[in-house]
Amino acid sequence: MGLNVIKIGTSLLRGDNNNSTKEIIDKFSYSIAKRKEKGDQIVLVSSGAVGLGCLCLDLNKRPEDIVSLQAAAAVGQGHLMSIYESSMEKYGYQVAQVLLTRAELSTKDSYRNASLTLKKLLDWNVLPIINENDAISTEELKFGDNDTLSALVACALQADQLILLTDIDRLYSSDPKKHSEAEPITDVINQKQISKLKQINSDAGNWGTGGINTKLTAAKIATASGIKVHLADGRKPIILEEILKGSRGGTVFHPSTQPIGSKKSWLAHAIRPLGTIYIDDGATSAIQNKGASLLLVGIKKIEGSFLSNHPVRVINMKGEELAKGLISMSSEELNRALLLKNKSERSPVVIHRDVLVLTSENINQ
Numbered sequence: 001m002g003l004n005v006i007k008i009g010t011s012l013l014r015g016d017n018n019n020s021t022k023e024i025i026d027k028f029s030y031s032i033a034k035r036k037e038k039g040d041q042i043v044l045v046s047s048g049a050v051g052l053g054c055l056c057l058d059l060n061k062r063p064e065d066i067v068s069l070q071a072a073a074a075v076g077q078g079h080l081m082s083i084y085e086s087s088m089e090k091y092g093y094q095v096a097q098v099l100l101t102r103a104e105l106s107t108k109d110s111y112r113n114a115s116l117t118l119k120k121l122l123d124w125n126v127l128p129i130i131n132e133n134d135a136i137s138t139e140e141l142k143f144g145d146n147d148t149l150s151a152l153v154a155c156a157l158q159a160d161q162l163i164l165l166t167d168i169d170r171l172y173s174s175d176p177k178k179h180s181e182a183e184p185i186t187d188v189i190n191q192k193q194i195s196k197l198k199q200i201n202s203d204a205g206n207w208g209t210g211g212i213n214t215k216l217t218a219a220k221i222a223t224a225s226g227i228k229v230h231l232a233d234g235r236k237p238i239i240l241e242e243i244l245k246g247s248r249g250g251t252v253f254h255p256s257t258q259p260i261g262s263k264k265s266w267l268a269h270a271i272r273p274l275g276t277i278y279i280d281d282g283a284t285s286a287i288q289n290k291g292a293s294l295l296l297v298g299i300k301k302i303e304g305s306f307l308s309n310h311p312v313r314v315i316n317m318k319g320e321e322l323a324k325g326l327i328s329m330s331s332e333e334l335n336r337a338l339l340l341k342n343k344s345e346r347s348p349v350v351i352h353r354d355v356l357v358l359t360s361e362n363i364n365q
Helices: 021-037 049-056 066-089 108-123 146-157 191-202 211-224 238-244 262-270 281-290 331-340
Strands: 003-008 041-046 095-100 127-132 161-166 228-233 251-253 275-279 299-304 311-315 321-326 349-351 356-358
Touching: 003 021, 003 146, 021 041, 021 066, 021 238, 041 066, 041 108, 041 146, 049 066, 066 095, 066 127, 095 108, 108 127, 108 146, 108 262, 127 146, 146 161, 146 211, 146 262, 161 211, 161 238, 191 211, 211 228, 211 251, 211 262, 228 238, 262 321, 262 356, 275 281, 281 321, 281 356, 299 331, 321 349
Parallel strands: 003 041, 003 161, 041 127, 095 127, 161 228, 275 311
Antiparallel strands: 228 251, 275 299, 311 321, 321 356
């Protein structure tokens, strides 16, 4: 038994000549119901609202402007949930719709409340079905994809595993549809390997700008929090049941042996910084190598307007992002303190280590 977060992509739900969207959802629902009977807790992150909305509206192609996309999502989301509700009801389970934007996870309290709501639904043996709230999300609020959202949900719930169902059988060194020499990757061991794969795929054109890099990002977020991630071929619905029973996906991303925890995962990935703090080499070394808090003495300058306890980015002397954290002073207070700072006196803590998370690619937490 365990807590599993499952993400099903639009490519799997749009249907084809052999299976309708309803038939596909029925197959996934059957596998989910079987594992719930065994005592597993399951949270589903499902795409498909925009695509189903376009189908319902007889649109020949997916709209490009944000308002039309939002309107299509508003139509499609209701239809999507009705299919899930009908499918799961056959097996004796209720579903709950949970629509999220980044705003719902951007503060400590809202992040905690979202987690508690999902946990209560699980306690009631309800299947939470989560989607990004495309009907109201603006570009500033969007997660950008449900892969990232599924990883954040997995971290918030401290899930045992995240299962990303897609239309490829595993991760490859390059796009197998275009390159016959593409090599399959069955296991990804650590964060550095994920970062290297993200760079390779970003340099590979469309292969990097589509679904693969978002899945690598999701895997990076989840594994950093100690969660195993499976990338699996959802075109064969039986694979979901097999993974839930203890099998594996085509590619397995192994969890970090030193997980950063739910709070620091939220700091690193869910929040949008409101300001920037530039620090000197001494502060960089202390934070990166000694697990220290950020002190006033190490700050060179600041940018942005923020209040105490707001999120900020921390930048080193090379201009690279080193960390994110919650600042203990407002920008006004900090600017005043920088003008008056005396290096001979004890330097106050500006970002405590407990609310500071390293985000540089080559840093161990």
